[in-house]
Amino acid sequence: MTSRSSVTTARPSSEGRAVARTQTLLPGKDGIGTVRRTTLPGGLRIVTETLPSVRSATFGIWAHVGSRDETPTLGGATHYLEHLLFKGTRKRSALDISAAIDAVGGEMNAFTAKEYTCYYARVLDTDLPLAIDVVCDMLTDSLILEEDVDAERGVILEEIAMTEDDPGDVVHELFARTMFGDTPLGRPVLGTVDTVNGLTRGQIARFYRKHYDPTHLVVAAAGNVDHATVVRQVRRAFEKAGALGRTDGVPVAPRTGVRTLRAAGRxxxxxxxxxxxxxxxxxxxxxxxxxxxxxxxxxxxxxxxxxxxxxxxxxxxxxxxxxxxxxxxxxxxxxxxxxxxxxxxxxxxxxxxxxxxxxxxxxxxxxxxxxxxxxxxxxxxxxxxxxxxxxxxxxxxxxxxxxxxxxxxxxxxxxxxxxxxxxxxxxxxxxxxxxxxxxxxxxxxxxxxxxxxxxxxxx
Structure with missing residues (x-):
């Protein structure tokens, strides 16, 4: 991947907050399609792409964690956690989260993959502050209550059963196991009935604290957005939750790994x-x-x-x-x-x-x-x-x-x-x-x- 960037460094605010570093990664044409990145002192990265001609905006938070990061006993923990972050915070109940986006005609969802997880909301540009507040609240202040873990377990088991009913999906999971064997890349993203039944609230909460540190997160917004405004609103949301972490936090580097493919002819x-x-x-x-x-x-x-x-x-x-x-x-x-x-x-x-x-x-x-x-x-x-x-x-x-x-x-x-x-x-x-x-x-x-x-x- 290539980038063409110019760099500006924000001055400390009147409140004495540590500086943020902003770069223009892609200049776009006449301001259209401009991609900028700001890295906050705690290591949180915020990237935006500006398209003034549209009336919508999509806001997402990407976590540097996927099913590949699970041990055998934690199989399905990443996906389980994805479900639980929609179940409520100190500020909002599960109904409050969904109702807030529904009330403005928006869409909200998430997905878990082998190497990352993403949570996002798509709304009218005028409702972007709401989307930022809701998604950031979910990511930084999830309660992960015992009763929610128990209730959502049944939902995830139904999701596994639904997948098992579709052989077109199952064959791709089978092929991953054929190629990667009993390794994180070879195991299903959803986990198995046994691993999901075995996961506890404590295990999932520890997984959350370990992998949702700001240094592991990337905030992305695209559409009719103003970069400086998005940065200000995201920073405010993370600071309210006390989630910006250390002022010297360094973003995690892109993932590397050890080749885990098995022998051919299986x-x-x-x-x-x-x-x-x-x-x-x-x-x-x-x-x-x-x-x-x-x-x-x-x-x-x-x-x-x-x-x-x-x-x-x-x-x-x-x-x-x-x-x-x-x-x-x-x-x-x-x-x-x-x-x-x-x-x-x-x-x-x-x-x-x-x-x-x-x-x-x-x-x-x-x-x-x-x-x-x-x-x-x-x-x-x-x-x-x-x-x-x-x-x-x-x-x-x-x-x-x-x-x-x-x-x-x-x-x-x-x-x-x-x-x-x-x-x-x-x-x-x-x-x-x-x-x-x-x-x-x-x-x-x-x-x-x-x-x-x-x-x-x-x-």
Whole structure:
């Protein structure tokens, strides 16, 4: 990631508060799209992107904690805590929190991932002070009461049950376990029935205190916002809760880790009475800071990213073997995944797998055509821009960039980097990634002979 920044340092206030450091990371054009960052003395970072032409604003707080930070006995604690922060503070009850945003027609939610958690609210620009006050209150002053922990346990168990009822979701969790084994990256974000039942109020409260320190947080706001005003309102909210921490706090650096992928050629099968068999075939991909990720993005788009992609044409259009078939990439701090998903009738699993493996082999050995690469570059560029057409997406971009990379990249720079991908770079990354021995995860009504053949399919 790249950034172009200028730096200004705020003077101490008349109240003697320690100084904050403000940078313009991306100047934008005529003030539109300007991205600024202020780091408060306690280590809290606040980034904003200004779009005066819109009437909405999205405000979010990103926490540098995900399911990857859990020990086996704390499985699901990050997601459990995400639920509990909506249950009430000293200032607001759970109803007060939801009613405040509902009353202005806003939207509020949160999500937990392997390496981060995000809480956000999208409102009219005039209601941004309310969103800031509510979300900051949740993050800094959650009560985490025993009765709320007990009540929410049932909700989370229902969420796990709901996920288990969707084999299309379960197969991706199964594939993560196939690739990463019994490691934090291989375990489900939601935890398991056993780990969720075993979590106590004390464990969750300690997890909260450890991972929600200001040095672990990034505040992000995008839309019709004024940076200085957002900083002032966030600072006031954190100071009211006594949550700014030490004046010499230093923001945590972007995450690093130790590569935890298991050996290739592993097969995980889950026998279920489903109408379809759900298949994920994949191999190690690239870490999110690998410069080859741009070429991998083009490769992924051409191979399985749309209706004109190789896999869609070969599996669905020409043979009618599946309704849904696509490829995808996942990048983490130190490793990544490249996968191909297909849902098909159980008796057609082997045909679908053979076609997918044949196409992966062809692309690895012969590469993509120049036309395929040009089309993928155009598709990826267009989808990148179209995916940033609302303030929520912009908030996600600047917040995640700050947390995961520590820098910002403009949309124009992203488009330039995609356009600069050469056919040779795509062919090289295809060889590096697709020539690896794959692993396989399948969910469906599998017979014994099918299971034996599936184990042989990755040999």
């Amino acid at each position: 097969v995980e099968l889950l026998n279920r009475k489903t109408e379809q068999a759900h298949v994920v075939l994949g191999m190690p991909g690239l870490a999110r800071n690998d410069e080859r990720r741009w070429a991998l993005g083009v490769l992924n788009t051409a191979l399985g990213g749309g209706m004109s992609s190789r896999l869609f044409q070969e599996v669905r259009e020409k043979r009618g073997l599946a309704y849904s078939v696509y490829s995808y990439t996942s990048g983490f701090a130190d490793c990544g995944l490249f996968g191909v998903y297909a849902g098909c009738r159980p008796g057609q699993v082997h045909d679908v797998l053979k076609i997918c493996r044949d196409e992966l082999h062809k692309v690895a050995s012969d590469g993509l055509t120049d036309d395929e690469i040009a089309r993928a570059v155009g598709q990826l560029s267009g989808s990148t821009v179209l995916g940033l057409e609302d303030t929520g997406a912009l908030m996600n971009r600047i917040g995640k960039s700050e947390l995961c990379w520590g820098t910002q990249m403009s949309v124009d720079d992203m488009l330039d980097r995609i356009a600069a991908v050469t056919p040779d770079e795509v062919r090289e990354v295809a060889r590096d990634v697709l020539e690896q021995r794959p692993s396989l995860s399948v969910i469906g009504p599998l017979k014994d002979k099918q299971a034996d053949r599936l184990h042989q399919a990755v040999s």
